[in-house]
Amino acid sequence: MNSSEFRRRGKEMVDFVADYLEGIEGRQVYPDVEPGYLRPLIPTTAPEEPDTFEDILNDVEKIIMPGAASPACTELETVMMDWLGKMLKLPEAFLAGQVGEGGGVIQGSASEATLVALLAARTKVVRRLQAASPGLTQGAIMEKLVAYSSDQAHSSVERAGLIGGVKIKAIPSDGKFAMRASALQEALERDKAEGLIPFFVVATLGTTSCCSFDNLLEVGPICTKEDVWLHIDAAYAGSSFICPEFRHLLNGVEFADSFNFNPHKWLLVNFDCSAMWVKKRTDLIGAFKLDPLYLKHGHQDSGLITDYRHWQLPLGRRFRSLKMWFVFRMYGVKGLQAYIRKHVRLAHEFEHLVHQDPRFEICAEVTLGLVCFRLKGSNKLNEDLLERINSAKKIHLVPCHLRDKFVLRLAICARTVESAHVRQAWKHIQQLATDVLRAEKD
């Protein structure tokens, strides 16, 4: 949607809201629809080609308004998470469908998804061990629980461990910054020998530092064999899996109990929208379910409905699936794929430019939209370069450490980025590199 269409459509939406408020007394306070009303009104998959804005807005009036906030808010979310799951070609087990045991939920952030998965895994292992040995207290079990992630995992994994009151151990990653079978198996054996209880592994697809990928096809079977919950955090990279050429990066997801990525990072859905799927929704519900009378409703025990409050940390919820519905339909799957591909192409364009300048080196494989690079030379040199880049305020880079190297990261992530911006950024970086190298010699 270009700027002039945005002005027109935005103003129509303002009128839509004002009309609604003016006519609100004529509306019923409670919907007439029955649970499950929405799914049959909506296609089972996202459209390949874009829909028109008129079509979408007409559907809001026809499909959403009769279901008001509830149950429309819940039901659209379930269907949108199925749409998105199918776009990623997630195994059937993760979809809700009409009769599935899995399903998706929108969380606020990947941090919350990781925490929710960890808590569900904790509850599951505590119950299993207490069933086997009824005398065991929760405290005695929790003290022995250990969760694992690669040493490249996001800090939110360590944080989830802090909050959940369990140990988190970092598995040394390999030369490509990936968690591999051998290192994980070694840690598990050592900890089991010490009487600890491994219960949770987070595999990262697309690490924050350098967009490396844990080896799911190695790690997955170990988790299955050891009866350990496997959670996949693909916060950034997940969006790319809608493209067939990147879907192989997700191979092994079939071993996971839960999977999460953030459409708000790279799929044009505004913040916040963190998409999480589980294979067995009873595992999540088991960790959180409490049913006071003021939250009871007639369909509670019918098995027909989804109570998302048992899937998450907060009780209240916003209607976040609406923005997914709008984006998926306005772009179509093809439009979203084209968006991802353009960013990856621009990242490779930047990578190519870096390769042509012998003063620089690429520090990690460029798979998606992130390029890790540095001046050959000391960390000090690269810290100085970063300082100059960020002080100039023409572009903004966030660094990382890869092992003992201080590394610069160029992320392609703006909606309107073009090749010209990339070339301009590189020219700017080259100029500042010349300055910093000259200053070093002086």
Add this chain to the structure above:
Amino acid sequence: MNSSEFRRRGKEMVDFVADYLEGIEGRQVYPDVEPGYLRPLIPTTAPEEPDTFEDILNDVEKIIMPGAASPACTELETVMMDWLGKMLKLPEAFLAGQVGEGGGVIQGSASEATLVALLAARTKVVRRLQAASPGLTQGAIMEKLVAYSSDQAHSSVERAGLIGGVKIKAIPSDGKFAMRASALQEALERDKAEGLIPFFVVATLGTTSCCSFDNLLEVGPICTKEDVWLHIDAAYAGSSFICPEFRHLLNGVEFADSFNFNPHKWLLVNFDCSAMWVKKRTDLIGAFKLDPLYLKHGHQDSGLITDYRHWQLPLGRRFRSLKMWFVFRMYGVKGLQAYIRKHVRLAHEFEHLVHQDPRFEICAEVTLGLVCFRLKGSNKLNEDLLERINSAKKIHLVPCHLRDKFVLRLAICARTVESAHVRQAWKHIQQLATDVLRAEKD
């Protein structure tokens, strides 16, 4: 703002966004401002009288845009939480000010605020006990920790205990559904005698069931004496404390370590916006702080800035203080007070109507906007009445249990509610009561 002004202003905002996006390449990628830039540009308290929309929008351009998303997002939040804290006449210790040790943060829901407080309290007590007895493991301590709330507290308190891995005990409330000193002290003594470690008390101001108030002036000193973290959950009732005539309900807040209420419930700020204050922000930060390189920034250790990511469960944040700023200025404190007062007046009007019909009884003191009532007679009779009310779909009521009684709850909560709506609802209820009583006789 009436509907026609909303149409005009809404469309201006659409143009504002489109203009911004069209001109984005001309803007700097990183702001020039220094930490702390915003506070001096904004008054120290909310205005008593409404500001004009033009003034607010001009201030967005003048005050927010130069600070971009960061640090404006953080700094406006700190100042807005100070404004709101002053509106409630919170003790100075809860305010951030320029040099305070306390301060406020916007959480997504009261559930999250309770959980964050419980986790901070847990970390604090674990560290204290480990400092005294270095051999103690976290697991050994957690197994003995006990948190308390009244038997009328919201289910999210029990849920916070589940998530935090600690015991939660319900303190029997008194005849007015309030937690009192004697019952709490008794539970604490009994648990301490059994070797347990009381560490956290949640006092509720305005319970979900019947809007009862725990006795803070009794409970507070006990918590101080026992060195137990006191968290106050005033999710609904908190908004009323901006009126001097209701502020006494908050007396005793000076004993609390943390306090929370939801402006999204009753202060005209859209969902989600849950306002939480702490006396010592280092207590919160201590529970969550992790600092990976990719989240480092130059001002990190300056002591000048607030890193809200250490105050909450998610890492990412939305710019939720903007809506507080708009609402506080568009209504002014007087406008917000008038809004609260109108709702309370309408609740009393409904209470008065109920009193005049001898078939009905009022079941709990009406203090704010909630009226708990029922037909004199069996629970079955009242369940039938509720069923008829909610099936008719003219109004919608959510019930509760008060002890063994099934009770109907009428909540005054819509922005545009008037006396005519209340009288119409009552007439409708009376009619359905007549039907249900006749059906019972047949």
